[in-house]
Amino acid sequence: MERQDIEVFLALAEELHFARTAERLRLTPAAVSQSLKRVERRLGAPLFTRTTRRVDLTPLGSQFLADLAPAYGQVQAAIARAVAAGHGLIGDLRLGYMSAAVTGPLLALVDSFRAQTPDVSVSIQETTLADLYGPLRRAEVDLCVLPLPVAEPDLTTGPTLLSEAAALAVPTGHRLAQLDSITAADLGDEPFLFAQNLPRYWIDHHLPAPAESVRTTSLAGFQEVLAYVVSGQGVAVVGAQTDRLYPRPGLTCVPLGDTAPFDYALTWRTETIPPLAKAFLTHAST
Template sequence: MERQDIEVFLALARELHFTRTAERLRLAPASVSQTIKKLERRFGAPLFARSTRRVELTPLGRQLLDELGPAYAQVQTAIARATAAGHGTTGELRLGYMSAAIARHVLPLVDTFHAGAPGCRVTIRETALDNLYGPLRRAEVDLSILPLPVAEPDLTVGPVLLSEAALLAVPAGHRLARRDQVTPEDAAQETFLFAQNLPDYWIEHHLPLTRPSPTITRLPGFQEMLAYVTSGHGVAIVGAQTEQLYPRPGLTCVPFADGPTFDYAIVWRTGALTALASAFLHHAADGSGSSGRGGTPPRHLHGP
């Protein structure tokens, strides 16, 4: 049996519908019918019982499916493993990500990457906002998905995987809490809370206004920022999923009027991109519909 004959038989055995099988394999329905008839002539008996309403496997067809299906899966796995080894896409890939918001996008990417590169193992770890670049620079991870901007000479920025609206987190009783949206001018006199150790350019990028210079308080981490917001010690710029992922009584998140975003991109150590990391990078770029190296320029909260 030729490879296409096997694929047509296995697809029809699972779909039990000629038109759906043709669509799945991107073949003409007549081609599917011709392939099955050719196989039935070869085996000397029908593989499928056809009627105007349904298609069913015959006992011979069921026997062929039970024996051929697992064997063909093993062949496909062997081919995939050999291809992965030939292209250097075996071994372990260590992937970091910052924020639970990106986790739901990372895990499906890892699953589909595994399917195409069964010889590799991907491990993931969540990194901290107050130590954005440390795990990469210490080579604890090979790739890391980080909030932009990243303007570090030793790090390279790849495709953007997620853009979510940036919101203003305020206490529930705050003067802005009942607004449908806020402008940068509305928050100009507020104290803004940021995690410590963030680069000055990162904070400047996310501030609503450049003038007048707002008051900034730096805190140990993201959870501390939310605690300070709910206790009335300041406001914070957060992602759209904050209330869902980090629910806190007394916390309200209000959209900005001009629709700024938080953008998360894949980042790696410049000159240290392994073949396996490169394969995942291309897989992620294809899956996210992003533009590739350099990513999509994020919007500043204080305008272009």
Template sequence: MERQEIEVFLTLTEELHFARTAERLRLAPASISQTIRKLERRFGAPLFVRTTRHVALTPLGRQLRDDLGPAYAQVQAAIERTTATARGDTGELRLGYMSAAVAPRLLELVCVLRTRSPGVDVTIAETTLADLYGPLRRGEVDLSVLPLPVTEPDLTVGPVLLSEAALLAVAADHPLATHPVITPDDLTGQTFLFAQGLPEYWIDHHRPTPAPIDPVPGFQEMLAYAASGHGVAIVGAQVEALYPRPNLVCVPVAGDPTFDYALVWRTEDLSPLAATFLRHIET
């Protein structure tokens, strides 16, 4: 049976009236009659008893309705779920983020998405500084909020969600700890701490002046090294509130540099759900 034949038959079993069935399906009444006669010829027996004032199912018609109805409902449900997923109205959206500072903004946007698209499930995972692009490239997340710049041929950068001041983190007893503002000349002879695995262009963007680099395993190690006097680090202003250390001081840098955090996704693989999330941000 073709889909229209199924729809005509099942609708007529509910309405038991040819004109109302035609109106409901937006078809001509003659088309309903032709479809039913065609089915009855195919099965070799009547499906409905018709009089000028009454339409009723025959035993064969009731059997076909009972067998066909649930199966057709499952097919319709599958089509609706697939359509909703393709529109980005349902399914699972996996989000990543790097930096606790951006988490409140991200959660705010997730709440908006859940309100507008209640069929969407959202999972959120934190990304480490030493593995910025790994979760995206491994397909573990659909979108990730990452610190700029991101200049990768396989990744696309979207809207910026947060900007915060970039500060110089130094030990409390470091000579630079008492400076009101750090200038490039102040950094002569200093060694900068950066997490291992960061792209060279990312380091060059955030390093205020050319200087030696000491790679460390990750963000927490970077703070620990700086606090113990084994180098200086460029950090976001969030460090003072979220990662306070009694022996670590954060000093403003001349020129008011910032850390900007933007949504990033795989260029060739933006899912419908991810596109929906981006639309909600824009509106």
């Protein structure tokens, strides 16, 4: 029995409509009828009853469907696994991400990727702002979603998963907390707090004012930055979702105008990218 004949029978058993079956399989209704006749001749009895108003399975058709559908599903799954293995789409994929803001789009991608590659195991870990490129360089992850810009010769960026507007984190009682939006002209001489070990080009990119006119202080990590903001020791440029994702008493985030957004992109080691990571990048780009 030809594969197309099997697919026609299974589709018709689900649709119970010749025109819809033909459209679904991109065949003509005549081709669907001819395929069904071949199968019925092979089995020696009708599989469907057909009138001008409806199509129904015969008892033989129902039994044939119950026996055939699981077996055909197993064959399809075996073929899909073999193709995946042949293309290197089997094994473990390790993904990193910096910022809880990207978990929504990243997990949606992971779910759809898993559906297409059932033999791939995907693990996800959160990385830190103070060690932005370390997990990739130490090969602890195969891909990492990082905030741009990434101007590192050993790292390459790909699809952007999220673009998040910038905001300024200030103490709730601060004069800037009362504004609807903040511009560079509103800042005065406020010191800016950043996580340590960030490249200077990254800091300059996210500062709302010329770098030479701004005082900056480095702290151990993002949580420390927020704690220092609440205690009144400076302000910080953050993503617009910070007060929802990292809420704490005494912290207010105000939209920051004329400042680059936080764009988060998939990033990998330039010299090597595993087949699974390449497949995930292709999936994310479609």
